[in-house]
Amino acid sequence: MDAEALITYCATEQNRERIPTTDLLRMLQNEAVSQSELANRFGSSRKAINGQINELIEKGLVRQTSNGYHLNGAGAIALRQYTETTEAIGVDTLHFLATSSNRLAILRALRQHPARKAELASQENLPSRSTIRRTIDTAEELELIYRDTDGDYKLTDRGNTVLQAYNTLVRAFEQVIEKKPCLRNLDVECAGLPVRALEGEQMVVGTPAKPLSQVTELIEFVESLDETEVDHIRTFSSYFDLRISKAFDPLMKADTRIDTISPADALSEIPTVSEGAEHVRQGFDAENVHWKLYPGELPLGLLIVDEKWVVAGPKLVSGATEVSGTVYCSDPRVVDWAIDLHKTYARSSHDPLEYLIHEFKSLGNNLLNKMVPTQSD
Incomplete structure (x- = not known):
């Protein structure tokens, strides 16, 4: 799993049988919690909890202890980086970016060069005209882009800030993944480690x-x-x-x-x-x-x-x-x-x-x- 896929995993809304990933990480941040206790607290089945916990262990974010499951250093660092990003740009905005690579591709293209919908649709690496239209409409609602007097779509100042914050989160998650052998053996008190500085x-x-x-x-x-x-x-x-x-x-x-x-x-x-x-x-x-x-x-x-x-x-x-x-x-x-x-x-x-x-x-x-x-x- 790469960094953007991990962000998507954290941001994607879960179905009724699955707990939102960030809620589960926050629950495990302060104490070790057993599988049955997690099921009771979230009103979920033990089978569903077991599946999610195993995913988080495989991703190196959670460890199993004698008292139950607990966030490790990698999980605490990832949760802090994710939380700081949502606080800076908003949960809805991060969800908008993280749940579709097409949206990111469109915004990144507009940052490079303002364009109209038809011009965007003609680019080989971008999605269909209907997808571009929906993305443009939502991005305007989130105040990420605007249309200038020439009819071209451009990123707003907020759009540039949001895209930069997302890219920063990607770099942080890249280091969480790359340095996992080290970070997963640290404790949650290391959540403040400036993980992006570990690059290289x-x-x-x-x-x-x-x-x-x-x-x-x-x-x-x-x-x-x-x-x-x-x-x-x-x-x-x-x-x-x-x-x-x-x-x-x-x-x-x-x-x-x-x-x-x-x-x-x-x-x-x-x-x-x-x-x-x-x-x-x-x-x-x-x-x-x-x-x-x-x-x-x-x-x-x-x-x-x-x-x-x-x-x-x-x-x-x-x-x-x-x-x-x-x-x-x-x-x-x-x-x-x-x-x-x-x-x-x-x-x-x-x-x-x-x-x-x-x-x-x-x-x-x-x-x-x-x-x-x-x-x-």
Whole structure:
């Protein structure tokens, strides 16, 4: 499926047995929902729900979890891009464009050269005279075109804006499709990723047959960095890999500031013996290394090098059981987005000791509440 076909899929009105695609995506954006619960909420059959969900999974927009179905990063990004376009040009206008390639062809032809209906009908790549007439009539109602004093049809300023917005959406969906191995493994918190900026950027893909290709490429990338020129490293790290960690040694020893955020449960994965434990100890002792714990899951794996590079991929890449991808990007829009995301999670994260004290106090309070009966009035 190409980008315009995906837009059409999202825009097409469904029959009674099918939920509008964007309504279904919005329902799955905030929580995981089971198949039966979806059927109850939308008044649809489980068979119809199952068919739509399978389509969305195949398109890489939805994932199945232990709690039901949930939007993934690709779905969240696509939904945001689609929603922003409808807000800018209107639902009816986007539906008009997306549900017929003939309409787009006519408007694009008029943008290139104003023409009359008969002249349009004479062009080989355009549809019949009756189709052109219906398209022209509706486009006039939507204020996309007008007829000048010479009798030629031209795009209005709004028509040019609408066509540009549609083309922008196409480019965004092209990247959603092309970078699907990466984006479908991100979480919905990555909906704001400026996906069009990923065009032309490198993606390293890992497969079950080559599960370590992403790790190997990441290590090589980190080792290629000149520690004398790098001032600041920011990361999201949801697991410990000694090979990756050791690749940062030259940066750590060069006093490069390293800000790492890990989920709180990463404490249980810290090696306590052998080479891994010694490497962790060195990191704790280094004044330029700042490690914080986030009380929840992180939305992706992330590496930011100064304000120059972003490496974005799945939270876990070693031992991959499905196709996944890691994107390497130097576009400033993506870099700014990644830095803002890192800062957002940093504000809700804590130093390990501070986190443990907080958890200990919470545990003590819970035990106290259980031991001391609540006095009734």
